[in-house]
Amino acid sequence: xxxxxxxxxxxxxxxxxxxxxxxxxxxxxxxxxxxxxxxxxxxxxxxxxxxxxxxxxxxxxxxxxxxxxxxxxxxxxxxxxxxxxxxxxxxxxxxxxxxxxxxxxxxxxxxxxxxxxxxxxxxxxxxxxxxxxxxxxxxxxxxxxxxxxxxxxxxxxxxxxxxxxxxxxxxxxxxxxxxxxxxxxxxxxxxxxxxxxxxxxxxxx
Amino acid sequence: xxxxxxxxxxxxxxxxxxxxxxxxxxxxxxxxxxxxxxxxxxxxxxxxxxxxxxxxxxxxxxxxxxxxxxxxxxxxxxxxxxxxxxxxxxxxxxxxxxxxxxxxxxxxxxxxxxxxxxxxxxxxxxxxxxxxxxxxxxxxxxxxxxxxxxxxxxxxxxxxxxxxxxxxxxxxxxxxxxxxxxxxxxxxxxxxxxxxxxxxxxxxx
DNA sequence: TGTACATCAGTGAACGCGCGTTCACTGATGTAC
DNA sequence: TGTACATCAGTGAACGCGCGTTCACTGATGTAC
Numbered sequence: 001x002x003x004x005x006x007x008x009x010x011x012x013x014x015x016x017x018x019x020x021x022x023x024x025x026x027x028x029x030x031x032x033x034x035x036x037x038x039x040x041x042x043x044x045x046x047x048x049x050x051x052x053x054x055x056x057x058x059x060x061x062x063x064x065x066x067x068x069x070x071x072x073x074x075x076x077x078x079x080x081x082x083x084x085x086x087x088x089x090x091x092x093x094x095x096x097x098x099x100x101x102x103x104x105x106x107x108x109x110x111x112x113x114x115x116x117x118x119x120x121x122x123x124x125x126x127x128x129x130x131x132x133x134x135x136x137x138x139x140x141x142x143x144x145x146x147x148x149x150x151x152x153x154x155x156x157x158x159x160x161x162x163x164x165x166x167x168x169x170x171x172x173x174x175x176x177x178x179x180x181x182x183x184x185x186x187x188x189x190x191x192x193x194x195x196x197x198x199x200x201x202x203x204x205x
Numbered sequence: 206x207x208x209x210x211x212x213x214x215x216x217x218x219x220x221x222x223x224x225x226x227x228x229x230x231x232x233x234x235x236x237x238x239x240x241x242x243x244x245x246x247x248x249x250x251x252x253x254x255x256x257x258x259x260x261x262x263x264x265x266x267x268x269x270x271x272x273x274x275x276x277x278x279x280x281x282x283x284x285x286x287x288x289x290x291x292x293x294x295x296x297x298x299x300x301x302x303x304x305x306x307x308x309x310x311x312x313x314x315x316x317x318x319x320x321x322x323x324x325x326x327x328x329x330x331x332x333x334x335x336x337x338x339x340x341x342x343x344x345x346x347x348x349x350x351x352x353x354x355x356x357x358x359x360x361x362x363x364x365x366x367x368x369x370x371x372x373x374x375x376x377x378x379x380x381x382x383x384x385x386x387x388x389x390x391x392x393x394x395x396x397x398x399x400x401x402x403x404x405x406x407x408x409x410x
Numbered sequence: 411t412g413t414a415c416a417t418c419a420g421t422g423a424a425c426g427c428g429c430g431t432t433c434a435c436t437g438a439t440g441t442a443c
Numbered sequence: 444t445g446t447a448c449a450t451c452a453g454t455g456a457a458c459g460c461g462c463g464t465t466c467a468c469t470g471a472t473g474t475a476c
Contacts (some may be wrong), residue, residue, distance in 0.1 A: 008453075046454075
């Protein structure tokens, strides 16, 4: 974060980065605009040159998070092609990998309390992320006999819920609530059992 | 909340109740000691007659929540006996029912950031709640062939994760993130598919 | 039953603090001539 | 290349606010005699 004198050069992004780090360390509500400004080497008032206020800064952090998230999910999905099953499993892993690698973004997105409908840009990029998971679920559900096929959106909601639950309960440093299993294993086996329940993987695999 | 004059009568519990309501409305960090005191009809300083401070008040709310939670889970478990399957499914439903009926407690327990190891009493009652779910999982896993039986604690972690995920993503009023399905249905079907994956319910059920 | 007194729950004023936000300003940058 | 000037990113002082916490106090309660 080199300060080049009076003018910063790239303050906007420096503020977002500072916010992300603070959100990660202090929690979604422990984040303060003033501290983010200080960390970027700037007066709190300077923030207002780039953002409408505290909330707008968090929203930008979340928006960038959703963009990374969507890219990651999409990459995972592509990497599993042409197997619908492999693609689906890869997106599941990508979810947890994202939460681990970008905890600040993850918190801004899911725990900061900002509404997804705050701005058109935000809701658009959030929907893009969601669409990847739903696409993977739709592909996969083609392999289930039509009459016992659950709606793909339900299917993806199940996986999303389990992934999110694993992250929140076991992958965050919630003191004293550590699982006896690595979160990655927990999610992998959980999704495996779920898919077997759908008849998508063989009982003896 | 009748104030009986100078002495309140049951201020301690009134403060906990006020805290719960505020936590529910304002979020885990939006809660303030001063506001809870005001809502209980009392000076902020009066809180210190009953609690060591802000955190202790939240911890008490969480502790009461865990106690209710454990009772509810236990009741559900008992109500399903002697069928291990029915007992297990009932505990799953009880999880969501608790989150819906006691949102303030739920948030204090899982989203306020207080550590479960803050006090022996807290960790004890939290473990009691957890133990019920694990017991139900253990019972049920007896019906799985021994060689392909996952550890019961993994099993219960899966269900816990999915339940928690459904609550956080779809049962809370996260604006714009509403599921197209009622959370209860989502959890019911999700657990159903998972149990089928374990070979515990028949494919044609 | 009535009085004296110990207990202790709640008061109210005060504290220092950091917050988000505003405002008139200043000084670095880059462009026009 | 050098100068004048417009632009605008960041300053720094100030604001009002509500927070958690402390303290010496007061007055209601309930018990001993």
